[in-house]
Structures are given as structure tokens and as C-alpha cells.
Amino acid sequence: NAGVTQTPKFRILKIGQSMTLQCTQDMNHNYMYWYRQDPGMGLKLIYYSVGAGITDKGEVPNGYNVSRSTTEDFPLRLELAAPSQTSVYFCASSYNPDRGKEQYFGPGTRLTVT
Amino acid sequence: AQTVTQSQPEMSVQEAETVTLSCTYDTSESDYYLFWYKQPPSRQMILVIRQEAYKQQNATENRFSVNFQKAAKSFSLKISDSQLGDAAMYFCAYRSARGGSQGNLIFGKGTKLSVKP
Numbered sequence: 001n002a003g004v005t006q007t008p009k010f011r012i013l014k015i016g017q018s019m020t021l022q023c024t025q026d027m028n029h030n031y032m033y034w035y036r037q038d039p040g041m042g043l044k045l046i047y048y049s050v051g052a053g054i055t056d057k058g059e060v061p062n063g064y065n066v067s068r069s070t071t072e073d074f075p076l077r078l079e080l081a082a083p084s085q086t087s088v089y090f091c092a093s094s095y096n097p098d099r100g101k102e103q104y105f106g107p108g109t110r111l112t113v114t
Numbered sequence: 115a116q117t118v119t120q121s122q123p124e125m126s127v128q129e130a131e132t133v134t135l136s137c138t139y140d141t142s143e144s145d146y147y148l149f150w151y152k153q154p155p156s157r158q159m160i161l162v163i164r165q166e167a168y169k170q171q172n173a174t175e176n177r178f179s180v181n182f183q184k185a186a187k188s189f190s191l192k193i194s195d196s197q198l199g200d201a202a203m204y205f206c207a208y209r210s211a212r213g214g215s216q217g218n219l220i221f222g223k224g225t226k227l228s229v230k231p
Contacts, residue, residue, distance in 0.1 A: 041224075042118070042205055042222050043205070048218060100147035102161045102164060103161075105158065105159035105160075107158050108158075110157075
């Protein structure tokens with residue numbers, strides 16, 4: 001299993017540009033998450049999904065959109081990028097979080113908006 | 115809302131020695147899960163250890179063990195026989211046993227651990 005994969009690893013955007021961060025998992029997990037990690041901080045939840053077709057906002061959803069058309073994929077869309085979105089973005093998945101099962105994380109995408 | 119506090123931004127330990135990282139949390143719930151994640155320079159988040167709040171016994175995973183004090187809302191991580199590969203950021207995380215958005219992970223700000231040869 002490849003686990004959770006994310007592309008790209010790095011990206012530089014200009015203010016106002018848009019992009020999609022890709023996330024794929026091959027563990028047949030129903031639950032998927034997007035986090036951002038700012039310097040010196042822990043991870044904060046942007047959006048999550050409990051299954052294909054179902055998504056919900058996390059703690060910091062403004063400026064982002066998600067979709068979940070398949071179990072495997074959970075892309076994160078940035079519209080009109082702003083410097084405040086400069087961060088490291090992590091995708092994660094979990095089989096059964098209601099039993100305290102761990103979340104498996106991707107390697108992250110480092111995004112810089114200038 | 116639940117919060118997780120890691121009061122030690124940085125810690126240092128000599129190779130082969132033991133170090134303890136602190137974590138406290140605030141919650142009004144009785145059923146929840148606690149985690150320690152390791153983030154090496156590669157940025158990959160790796161689960162170190164997990165504790166269920168309903169279990170009195172402290173979790174252990176090889177050289178890693180926790181001291182879970184439910185009444186004090188404390189969840190410290192002890193690393194024994196520290197190795198150079200243990201150098202990383204360590205994050206404490208809380209998860210409610212409830213479903214939905216209440217069941218998402220809440221992270222502390224992390225503790226950067228350095229291991230001296």
C-alpha cells in the first residue's frame with residue numbers, strides 16, 4: 001500500500017491564483033481530512049469527509065473548497081490565493097475514528113503565496 | 115471546546131538517556147482518545163502511541179510510554195534510551211469519542227526534541 005499520497009510536494013503561487021492540492025489514499029478509508037500547519041503551530045482542520053459525497057467544514061475553512069467524488073480522492077481547492085494561506089498542508093485518512101483509530105497522514109504540501 | 119497545551123516548546127536529551135514530554139488538555143468529556151505524533155524533518159506525521167481514556171493502564175510501545183493522569187488531565191510521553199532518530203517535533207492530540215466534527219483531532223503546538231550524541 002502507498003498509504004496517503006499528496007501532490008505536489010511544493011508550490012509557489014501568486015496572489016489571486018488558484019490551485020488544487022491532490023490527495024489519494026489506497027486503504028479504503030471512509031474518513032479523510034485536510035489540515036494546515038503554520039510555523040510553530042500544531043495542525044488545524046480545514047475540511048473533512050466521512051465518505052464519498054459528504055464533506056463538512058473544520059476549524060479554518062475560509063478560502064478553501066473540497067469535494068469527495070470517490071472513496072480514494074479528496075482534493076482541496078484554493079481559490080484566489082492569499083499570503084495568509086502560506087502553510088504546509090496535510091491530508092489524512094482514517095478507517096474508523098469513532099473507535100479512536102489513528103489517522104494516517106500524507107507527506108504534506110508546502111505552499112507559498114507571494 | 116477542547117484544548118491541548120504543550121508547555122515545552124523545546125527539549126533536549128543526551129543519547130541513551132530518558133526524556134519526558136508534557137501535555138495537558140482541557141475537556142468536560144469522560145470518553146476520549148489521546149495520541150502522540152512524531153514529525154521528523156521529513157514532515158511526515160507518524161503515530162507514536164495512543165491511549166484510550168477509559169483504560170487505566172498506561173500505553174507502552176517499545177521505548178515509548180505514557181503517564182496518563184485522567185483527573186489531572188495530563189498525558190506525558192516518556193522516551194527511554196533516546197536515539198538520534200528520535201529527534202523530531204512531537205505533537206500531543208486529543209480526540210473526542212463522539213462522532214462527527216466533535217471527533218476530529220485537536221493538536222497542541224508541539225515540542226521540538228533534540229538528541230545530543
